[in-house]
Amino acid sequence: MAREQRRLAAIVSADVAGYSRLMGRDESGTLAALKQLRREVVDPPIAAYGGRIVKTTGDGLLLEFPSVVDAVLCMIEVQTAMAERNAAVPEERRIIFRIGIHLGDVIIDGHDIFGDGVNIAARLEAVAQPGGLCVSQAVYDSVRRKIDATFVDGGSRDLKNITTPIPVWHWRTENPTQAGAAAGAWPRTNRDKPAIAVLPFENMSRNPDQEYFSDGIAEDIITNLSKFRDFHVIARNSTFIYKGTSVDVAKVGRELKTDYVVEGSVRSTGSRVRITAQLINVSNGAHVWAERYDRDLTDIFEVQDEITARIASAVDPAIRSFEMQAAMRKHPTSLDAWDHVLRGLWHLNQFKKPANAEAREEFEAAIAIDARYALPHAWLALTHVFDAWFNWTDTHAVSLDRAHQAVAGALRLDDTEPMCHVASAVQCFWSGRMEQARTAADRALALNPNSFLANYIAGCALNYCGQCEAALPHNLKALDLSPNDPFAWNCLGSFAHAHLNLGNYDEAIAVADRAIVLRHGYLFARVVRAAALAHSGRLREAKESVSAILEIAPDFSMARLSHYPFVIERQRQHLLTGLALAGVPTASRDPTATQTTPPAPVGPLSDV
Secondary structure, X not given: OOOOEEEEXXXXXXXXXXXXXXXXXXXXXXXXXXXXXXXXXXXXXXXXXXXEEEEEEOOEEXXXXXXXXXXXXXXXXXXXXXXXXXXXXXXXXXXXXXXXXXXXXXXXEOOEEEOHHHHHHXXXXXXXXXXXXXXXXXXXXXXXXXXXXXXXXEEEEOOOOOOOOEXXXXXXXXXXXXXXXXXXXXXXXXXXXXXXXXXXXXXXXXXXXXXXXXXXXXXXXXXXXOOOOOXXXXXXXXXXXXXXXXXXXXHHHXXXXXOEEEEEEEEEEOOEEEEEEEEEEOOOOOEEEEEEEEEEOOOHHHHHHHHHHHHXXXXXXXXXXXXXXXXXXXXXXXXOHHHHHXXXXXXXXXXXXXXXXXXXXXXXXXXXXXXXXXXXXXXXXXXXXXXXHOOOOOOHHHHHHHHHHHHHHHHHHOOOOXXXXXXXXXXXXXXXXXXXXXXXXXXXXXXXXXXXXXXXXXXXXXXXXXXXXXXXXXXXXXXXXXXXXXXXXXXXXXXXXXXXXXXXXXXXXXXXXXXXXXXXXXXHHHHHHHHHHHHOXXXXXHHHHHHHHHHHOOOOOHHHHOXXXXXXXXXXXXXXXXXXXXXXXXXXXXXXXXXXXOOOOOOEOOOO
16 A cells, blocks of 8 residues: 655645625626735736645635745735735725645645645634734744744634634734724634733822722722733733833833733822823824723722722723724724624614614624634623523523523633623523522622622622622622613612612612613613602602603503512512502503513613
8 A cells, every 4th residue: 555645734724805706796796806806916926935836625725835934924915915905995895815834744646746744834814814924833934033023922722623722822913904804803703802011100299108909909900901801911021121111102012912902090199199000002093991090098908909000901892892993994804803893782782673683693703713702792782681580581591591591602612701790680680589689799799709690690689689788889890891882771660669779769869860871771770769668658650750750651550560570578568558649549550561471571661
């Protein structure tokens, strides 16, 4: 039996991103343009660098190079030329290559090549960014000191039909016309998240003794930000090399490979201190967020703790909002798992039935790309909870069971992700398991005490466990940390209900009013408001409040509270007594409502 021929080679796999879309739009034009690009841009460098075209597959190429350095240099030259060529082409007509490169053993069969090396190159191409290169660890180790190019660590990836995870690296292009990459940015892997660097805060006081305070501010912000899992935080040792220097944010971004920079200053006079902070997007220098804090230095450590917590909590939603907008602008063919999570959150935050279904599709798409990514599993669970919570399904138990399964999967994947425990707490809450909800919320708080959602759900669980007084600080902290959070209206509703349970009727009414301002159709806030008005003897206003409820939901009655997760009977009776005094009907007065229609739980049932 003849011995099979093998050799070590650099294998390149390339294809056209969104090829089916291009062909569907203009089949003849796309084929002609691709052939022209092959003749003028692609094939000449391959020949010049000693490469061999093994085969073509319509929109794809399989190449072999005897030198891995030549393979990478050739493909960088091709992608750079493609980007320059595409700059003058309308975006919807651009032909953009994704390229994967691997160094490995291949089996020779005539003109063709086979083996794991070929399979890995093909899988690397599949996870490459449009307009970019994705290379294996073997390729990166071979070229990193030999060519003038920057690569970004993409972590270990589970590639289809490859038994073990493969460490991957992404070529970073500095070409601002590069399709699929913003100026000064670089491609991310499908699990990669934005990176943030906190620079040393400038001590603008004349007193050098204040230096430790300004350094402590930056250090504590780094510590607090590291508890948020939506971005990578650059270590202190890397950022403090810029201390005492005039900082060019774009240069910092290039050197630290970061997307965002937090910078600020500290100025103290006597017992007063002023701290300023700003969040800057490195790619365009835009100020994403900025704030100023003026405090008395009666307790310097208390001030430091408060300010750093506030800054970290403000930076988290600011980055997520900025990234969400960017993800919504991307073409669907270029989305990775992180983009799908962001797009899912954008839909989820609409709190509408159709948008909730779209959010679920996005989270499922993220899971399909990376099944080991815990975050989309957690958010997927919330879409199922919302179906039951807002009565967007006729099978509430089924939706809650699906939420339970998604939560279990999320926790198996990453028990250290706070959002997984938040999702568990919410699912337990709406299943009536308040003690389990409280335990899950406590775990989320332990992982990130500055999380809005963790504090919010902790307040909910404590309230319904009968510890209403203990719930209030969590509601207050959540709203203080993120007053513009998409869930703020709901947190206010929980806050108002805790005050109602404590007999703080004026506070309950005031907080419920704030919730209604944020979301006009939020019925539970209106229900709490009506009950609080009635219990405080303001029956005329209570009846007016009920009239407003019935304008939004004509079929509303006390029966619709039957699905609400009361576990303490006195809380339920207290609310129902107030509603009865306010004149809420016990059963629906809407003639279109039938006796077989299940009562809906109280949620934001109106899009007004």
